[in-house]
Amino acid sequence: MLLIPCPHCGERNEIEFACGGQAHLERPGPQADATRWARYLYYRANPNGTQRERWFHAAGCRRWFNVERDTASHEIRTAYPMGEAPAP
């Protein structure tokens, strides 16, 4: 069981959340070529280590937030609201 620290509700069981994938992706502009759009839509990093992800608290506050998590150990290092930078 994974305990996820929602920045609005506190630590809760992972079954209350939905993962939204990699965080901090930059959406290409309307004039970007197809290759850039394909990278934005279909390519994701798959690190064996630290990754920043978007999570949705579906059974709680129903807000999106970001989590910095180690993909190998599942340790959650920090959670922070959307639009904010992670603590150093």
Ligand SMILES: [Zn+2]
């Ligand atoms: Zn919440």
